[in-house]
Amino acid sequence: MPHQCTNCGRGFEDGSQEMLSGCPNCGGNKFQFRPEGADSSPPSEEPPEPPEPPGGNSTVAKTVGKTAATVRDIVGSDEPPAGAEPADTGDASGTVNAGSTDAEDAAQASARGDVVSPDELPDHAPEGDHQFDPPAADSAPSVEPPADDTQDRPDLQELREELNSQFESVKVLAPGQYELNLMELYDREEYIVALQEDGRYSIQVPEPIQE
Amino acid sequence: MGLLTNLKDSISRAAASLFSEEDPKRIGIYGPPNAGKTTLANRIARDWTGDAVGPESHVPHETRRARRKENVEIERDGKKVTIDIVDTPGVTTKVDYTEFLEHDMEKDDAVRRSREATEGVAEAMHWLREDVDGVIYVLDSSTDPFTQVNTMLIGIIESQDLPVLILANKIDLEDSSVQRIRNAYPQHETIPLSALEGDNMDEVYDKIAEYFG
Numbered sequence: 001m002p003h004q005c006t007n008c009g010r011g012f013e014d015g016s017q018e019m020l021s022g023c024p025n026c027g028g029n030k031f032q033f034r035p036e037g038a039d040s041s042p043p044s045e046e047p048p049e050p051p052e053p054p055g056g057n058s059t060v061a062k063t064v065g066k067t068a069a070t071v072r073d074i075v076g077s078d079e080p081p082a083g084a085e086p087a088d089t090g091d092a093s094g095t096v097n098a099g100s101t102d103a104e105d106a107a108q109a110s111a112r113g114d115v116v117s118p119d120e121l122p123d124h125a126p127e128g129d130h131q132f133d134p135p136a137a138d139s140a141p142s143v144e145p146p147a148d149d150t151q152d153r154p155d156l157q158e159l160r161e162e163l164n165s166q167f168e169s170v171k172v173l174a175p176g177q178y179e180l181n182l183m184e185l186y187d188r189e190e191y192i193v194a195l196q197e198d199g200r201y202s203i204q205v206p207e208p209i210q211e
Numbered sequence: 212m213g214l215l216t217n218l219k220d221s222i223s224r225a226a227a228s229l230f231s232e233e234d235p236k237r238i239g240i241y242g243p244p245n246a247g248k249t250t251l252a253n254r255i256a257r258d259w260t261g262d263a264v265g266p267e268s269h270v271p272h273e274t275r276r277a278r279r280k281e282n283v284e285i286e287r288d289g290k291k292v293t294i295d296i297v298d299t300p301g302v303t304t305k306v307d308y309t310e311f312l313e314h315d316m317e318k319d320d321a322v323r324r325s326r327e328a329t330e331g332v333a334e335a336m337h338w339l340r341e342d343v344d345g346v347i348y349v350l351d352s353s354t355d356p357f358t359q360v361n362t363m364l365i366g367i368i369e370s371q372d373l374p375v376l377i378l379a380n381k382i383d384l385e386d387s388s389v390q391r392i393r394n395a396y397p398q399h400e401t402i403p404l405s406a407l408e409g410d411n412m413d414e415v416y417d418k419i420a421e422y423f424g
Contacts (some may be wrong), residue, residue: 178306178329
């Protein structure tokens with residue numbers, strides 16, 4: 001379940017349309033990206049790694065902790081995007097199976113239902129590639145993908161990539177080429193202040209003391 | 212925040228409370244790239260304060276960081292309206308450095324410009340979330356207004372219940388069609404203007420006072 005409601009912990013499949021109108025359980029509108037294999041503990045339990053600022057108030061500490069965890073999940077994950085099949089993720093209760101969601105449109109169901117063959121995948125994509133990192137930037141930031149890369153890609157592959165990227169706020173296609181998800185950028189409490197060539201970015205977290 | 216800025220803020224707040232009941236409203240100038248946002252911001256700032264806000268250019272994404280001009284006092288019918296103008300980078304879903312290569316730019320510069328523009332859009336979207344009290348949405352009336360970005364942004368603005376004024380800019384161009392914008396967003400009033408030529412600015416100021424005063 002790649003996405004999880006940060007309020008009640010309910011899980012959602014990648015591309016689930018239910019999330020778009022808020023969590024059906026609690027109405028929450030903040031979701032955390034949780035790649036398969038990542039710790040599936042509920043978001044109320046703080047991850048141990050991010051140290052809480054000493055003396056800071058708990059809300060801010062939580063926000064910073066969550067942000068750090070989210071960024072770590074996004075940047076550190078080695079989950080290949082093509083591996084996010086619904087059948088692999090039906091283990092958690094409360095998980096919405098996107099394949100059977102009535103509200104899902106045919107294109108999404110078809111994109112998720114079919115699997116591309118390995119020879120359809122671009123050759124240069126590293127095995128540990130993640131949707132957040134640009135294929136070329138992960139291993140060699142200065143190398144750009146061939147110009148006709150996107151044109152030659154089969155429709156299904158394109159659809160899948162679009163689905164995978166729809167919850168990312170900024171997708172780095174190559175150095176100097178970006179796709180922006182405006183709703184994600186608008187919805188985030190923290191905001192991006194600096195992009196880096198390797199696909200990572202620096203964010204500004206909410207200030208602890210508001211005037 | 213520095214002592215001087217604090218002091219300046221206190222003084223302007225005290226002054227504002229003498230003459231008006233509220234602090235200046237912060238008005239974000241939003242819209243797609245090359246709609247004429249900076250030209251409009253400069254026109255307003257020059258008309259009422261004598262200063263400019265930032266450089267204008269025909270190359271898209273000239274404005275890559277939000278720029279603010281504070282305490283712009285607009286006088287309408289003997290009444291003063293004070294606003295802070297925030298000129299924002301053009302909002303778009305794709306930024307590609309190759310677009311800038313056509314404008315005689317070196318690749319390194321184009322890539323940097325592209326990165327800065329993306330950061331700027333992220334910043335502008337964040338500001339829209341909590342830092343503006345109203346929006347002036349600028350559209351180039353010579354292009355099709357019915358785009359994903361425009362629809363999404365206007366939708367966000369509506370969902371925030373922010374007052375929004377839609378401006379159909381560049382009416383000096385031959386291909387301009389104000390009606391096309393009115394048809395696309397019939398729920399809002401559309402004001403035609405040419406920020407470059409200064410055409411119809413009186414009506415724009417009337418509406419700014421009406422919407423944000």
